[in-house]
Amino acid sequence: MSDQVGTITWISGPVVRARGSRNVGMLELVEVGTERLVGEVIGLKGDQMTVQVYEETAGMQTGAPVYGTGLPLSVELGPGLIQSIYDGVQRPLPLIEAAMGSFINRGARFDPISREKKWKFSPRVKVGDEVKGGAILGAVMETDTLEHRIMLNPDDSGTVTWVAAAGEYTVTDAIAKVKVGKEEKSVSMLQRWPVRRARPFTNRRGANIPLITGQRILDTFFPVAKGGAAGIPGPFGSGKTVTQHSIAKWADAEVIVYIGCGERGNEMTEVLQEFPHLVDPRTGRPLMERTVLIANTSNMPVAAREASIYTGITIAEYYRDMGYHVALMADSTSRWAEALREVSGRLEEMPAEEGYPAYLAGRLAEFYERAGYVDNLNGTQGSVSIVGAVSPPGGDFSEPVTQHTKRFIRCFWALDKSLASARHFPAINWLDSYSEYIDDVAAWWREKVGKDWLTMRNRAMELLSEESRLSQIVKLVGPDALPYTERMVLETTRLIREGILQQNATEAVDAYSSVEKQIRLLELVLYFHERGMAIIKRGAPINLIHDLPVVDTIIRAKSTVTNEEMHKFDDIQKQIDEQMGQLDAEYRS
Amino acid sequence: MSEVTVQGGQEVVGVGRIEGPILVVEGAVNVSYDEVVEIQDSRGQIRRGRVLEVGEGFAVIQAFAGSTGLSIDGTRVRFLGNTLHIPVTEEMLGRIFDGLGNPIDGGPEPLTDHYADVNGQPINPTARIYPRDYIQTGISTIDGVNTLLRGQKLPLFSGAGMPHDQLAAQIVRQATLGKVAGAPQTEGEEFAIVFAAMGVKNDVADYFRRSFTESGALTRVAMFLNLADDPPVERIVTPRAALTLAEYLAYEREMHVLVVLTDMTNYGEALRQISNVRGEVPSRKGYPGYLYSDLASMYERTGRIRTSKGSITQIPILTMPNDDITHPMPDLTGYITEGQIVLGRELNFAGIYPPVAVLPSLSRLMKDGIGKNRTRDDHPRWGAQLYAAYAKTQDVRALASVIGEEELSEVDQKYLKFGRAFEREFVNQSFTENRTIERTLEIGWKLLSMLPKKELTRVTLDEIAQYYKGDDASN
């Protein structure tokens, strides 16, 4: 079905030029060389086309053919995506391994979604129903808990002329027929969608429900909303991947899309080996049963790395369209930007900053714009939240990718090298980070958790910035020069830092904090502060507060009190009352 | 791995342009990208090169040995029709090769029909086994707080004049399969060693050779040497040739292989030079934009796969220009490797060996190879506590330098003492001292015991009860 459209005239790494037909389309998928490696047309000039090739081009020759397909680069969508692991252009890595062994060879072609597997389909429409694009025609259970809703292609609409009876079908079997205009279209559970085109929706809604991640510094201090976009920049080894893994594990999303974009092979293996054994606290099922992995590691072809981001976001949008909350992790967007730069460099395009092409900002904007909390075409609501890691050279946030990313996200989690070296994890700097969703999600906390989160959160932030000011003074003159009231602030902020902000991702109890636990910890620390301050103001020396045994108890509570043992916080509060009460009595007179 | 026979391909007489190590050959047809060529000068001498770019009727070639002595008309280029392959066999252990994999020890060509592409192929992430077995190096700053696992890539970031070679040699000499603390010390499983030198001086290569000889390891070592006076472009191939052999030994012969690459900074310079000659758009400091991918194509050739018991562990050595860790070479390396061991100038001045700067050092895989049933239950928290305490020491030192030691609080004074002892007793050890893991843990607890219990919030109360030896009697 593919005709030769050109002959290769030039090869440089992943970029190939060919001469031939003038009818090849921009962004058309082509097959390059005798091995028919997959590529995409990224430039046209007269009879000359420029192609980025998604596989290694070593050994390819000038004079070899290029074949057209007439189709844009697309992904396959349908039941079977969940628990898959794909490369950047949706090739299933387990099948590649089965066919080729431990190393990835060229020319692999496998269906991304199994054609053999049968799914138990139940129809949701009947003959005669008018259906619009995105309409839910039926459903299958993709896992024990996830209902996969079979939707009409967003571009079609018409009248249902036939529906399959409930029963078992493969993804290519017809499950309905829809009369679109004059034509009767047969619909299966499989659809293809061009990755570079955002899937349509009816309406964007405000993002005011937090994506709960179980990470205290995120949920309590710098929340991202469902449908929001967050960036997590940081130098190497500061915790981008660990944080993204934690979010992928614990976020209250129904589907997780994790894109390993130009990063380490071992990190993908870690997810693959760990997720099937971790239990989703909400469904009681293995975490893998809500996860789709895209792995285009740093040693895999660089053009496919560029595509991986689009492959991932399209899959995320597809589940959003079913009415689900989807969280997408991209680690690292910098490697994706570098892939753009590498291809652009080979094309000898005019570089803008640091060799990046001038369209870098535009591409970043397009990507983050695909996040959102929306009304879907079929009337359901769903969201795609994006968390993008950024790896700035030398840890310098003034570089182009970090700077442009900042324009398109509303939540910035700034990782800090010095915190990481002191093993303060997550090494997210609370003074450099921000979230623009704080006011938006405050109502949710009031209604769902029943606490005045906003006031407490702001009070804690106040104390932390006060600490930063005080520690400048301490650096110059030592802590003894500070009045006790200010040293009380430092006592409390130590509790905030060590007891709340620090969270060990590798420790079972600490790795995930429920919102109830988070707010209760914060409440306790602030309570400690108010009571302590009152005593200090009556003239008690600071060391009496410092030496209270409850200080240690509070710092350890994050890992000694599980999410199920909320009553234990009442005990801790009692200890504060008892120990402070004694001091209070002493200094009252 | 594929077998190749070198067929005589087309030959072109005369080149169009020579610039640095780059030749542009005109009139060649159907050239393959990345194909190997033989370049013959007017006196009949042959050197090798490879194709960097092909266009209609022209090919851009990089000559590994540079272009000295080549002329426009007197040069013949023969296209060999295949990418660069080297022979791989177990017999290469105990041998010495040049930077392209040719024997230079006077011995014969390795006898095998197994040839492998020096570029290798990416390991499928689904085929990997996540590393979990630690390697006991006998060095506290590594085993204790930056544990190295089999299948990990952990570079040494150093600077000119620091003892990175000694440290690497000591690791290679002492490395054995790690054991649970308290388990009897058995004869350690031995590693095969693949050593690649890029642009280092002859005495460095000699130092390693002597060290391997003294420890009796020489028969288990294959050395690939591209020394300071060897052609710089060849350096692009040297680590790849070494890793190609390592992959064969690990994945087909099921051996545990330690790969030492030194000095990757010289490698980077060679890459930069070629890129500049070609007029490519630079990213930072003149390095090409693809430096990250290029380095990853080597560093990622580390690990374990499910079909073999073997493993590849990489220890690349980099000297940081001006001790600058944000320089593109250490920076991009750090973004790819699974941690880094950083050597510190100040510790080195203070006569501490090995001068491992603990705070900026990191082993990312450590968490998966230590703790209960691997080293000892308290190890992870003990490590975090040592880090936290030593980090605090730095703050106290800064404060002391402003207000004077006498003005410090009692607790802060204890931190100062802790810091000094940490450097002298934990970090410092002799070049021949091979500490067991329990010894390392013991020293750590002894040091932590210098601090009040209340400061030790990273370890559990039970652990304090069991291991704390200080005179703080509270709780």
Ligand SMILES: Nc1ncnc2c1ncn2[C@@H]1O[C@H](COP(=O)(O)OP(=O)(O)OP(=O)(O)O)[C@@H](O)[C@H]1O
């Ligand atoms: N929340 C955490 N709890 C415990 N350890 C952590 C945490 N976050 C980070 N770490 C530690 O920091 C190390 C580095 O983190 P990570 O691999 O996420 O860095 P990164 O920012 O992704 O680096 P790179 O850019 O090189 O990929 C981890 O291996 C782990 O030891």
Ligand SMILES: [Mg+2]
């Ligand atoms: Mg990372």
